[in-house]
Amino acid sequence: MIADNNFLLEAGRQTLMLELQEASQLPDRLGDDFIKAAEAIINCKGKLIVSGIGKSGHIGKKLAATFASTGTPAFFVHPAEALHGDLGMVESQDVMLFISYSGGAKELDLIIPRLEEKSVVLLAMTGKSHSPLGLAAKAVLDISVEREACPMRLAPTSSTVNTLMMGDALAMAVMQARGFNEEDFARSHPAGALGARLLNKVHHLMRRDTEVPQVSIHASIMDAMLELSRTGLGLVAVCDEQLQVKGVFTDGDLRRWLVGGGALADNVSLAMTVNGTTLNAQSRAIDAKEQLMKKKISAAPVVDDHGQLVGAINLQNFYQAGIL
Template identity: 60%
Template sequence: MNSSRQAQLLQYGRELIESELSEAQKLLHRLDHNFIQACELILATKGKVVVSGVGKSGHIGKKIAASLASTGTPSFFMHLSEALHGDLGMVNSTDTIILISYSGRANEFNFILPILKDLNVPIIAITGGKTSPLAKAANTVLDVSIEKEACPMGLAPTSSSTNTLLIGDALAIAVMRARGFNEEDFARSHPAGSLGAKLLNRVKDVMRTGERIPKIAESATVFDAMLELSRTGLGLIAVCDANNHIKGVFTDGDLRRLLLNNGTLHDPINQVMTSPGYRLPENKKAIEALKVFNDYNITAAPVVDQNDCLVGAINIHDLHQAGIS
């Protein structure tokens, strides 16, 4: 590809972005009492917020519904055409509906608007047609009108769809902030993501259990501890009494220091262990456990239940592998 063609492509891209930014800037100054009313309608909704549109408006609508749902507002997308063939049965008077259409004159509105009025469903219109049938039927209108599309032919939805996306994001985030929706709330909607791993997982969710728990009896020797350290590879073992209560801990570092100081493998473990040693509660958040490791400069710890009985073990690698860092 020659350099003039490359320069031309860059120019096309810049012109489009400049055009869309210009139209979006006008949208900023158009937020008024209608936006406030739309937010209040959503906040007062006892059921779900239903987002509906067709074509490019439908694609944007799906994103708006997803943003609302993930930020604390129960929401789903309903295709405008499918609404006329049974899906409208998903909507009732406890819901609020957001209808998206730049012209506000889609043929489907001739059928759906009277039904929504009969159901007494509040309607939020996102449209550029301020005098359209959609705008006239709505409880509040969010004006996303533009002077021109960024498409040079003025045909492909570009600036208009960007404005629609922006107003949808503004609604979702304004309502989210009004609800006091926080990081932990967000994590519950995204349990498989890194944020969910950090904020939702507790020590018991990622710890080692069963045969993977490194432990020995308090009557054992250093030799027994060495074998258990080798078997489990955690770098730490818990020294427990007959009731499974931790009396102390012993690490591979302790073993090296003992041998360097002329200790022997026959020494009783209860004489060389660290007592009582640090232990983690099983219900402690995993992200807090990581902070403990960093603050105390340790890499592993036994885990206890509410009765202070050994139930697991965990090291810093277990936390990292669970996406907690």
């Protein structure tokens, strides 16, 4: 049978409305058990082990990854694998978050006693608080639903949404309690866009050595012009004998000087922009880029904490590093 478009749209909307209706009840369920679960994870001296079977297991893998990337050492263990050796990875200082809507997974009959032997704190995410899982757990997170969004009321739909949302709520609460911030997150994602934005410093991206356009304060405008042409950066740092940047000579400065009737043999200090913009080598790359954008300039010399020239950078260097 080929369904018409209206049927497909209505079926999709009904699914979403049912799942949203069930999920809307979750905030009112957060109470003492949620606090106990969060505190158990925050105070955990070992790792958070997440476990579950079927759809719960798929959600559990995602939640373990979320915890791991937000400051809580965590990994997922499949219950069947746990019973065939992986329980050896679980130690007394660990916390286990077991996800099972029914709370009666057969694997729990063997897992729960082993956890009790090791004094491992057990947290439950279940729809049946009086199940074997719920009764054995230190804290129970209620993910129960009145009905699944599946028209046959069989396929886990509303319940998996509740599981995901409850897990995210727990992870975000723990993350904020730890004071986990953007830079901490970036360290867990060094290859991502956020990592590029927050971890890179100016000295990681800047041009160095012979790629840095510079002339002495005693140089002529002709010298500065040749240095402009050599490096193609659009500016030249004008420095004294101690490499202190005294000014910046740009393509615009050159044009203005020549249009005004100036000579190429004149000293560069007459045409340069005195105390032009410089960037600190230790500053965050994203902040440096914003500084250039705000001042509507495309490049700047880079100095160290003592004001000495150590490099140069332009907007293209930021873009190449993924800082957009």
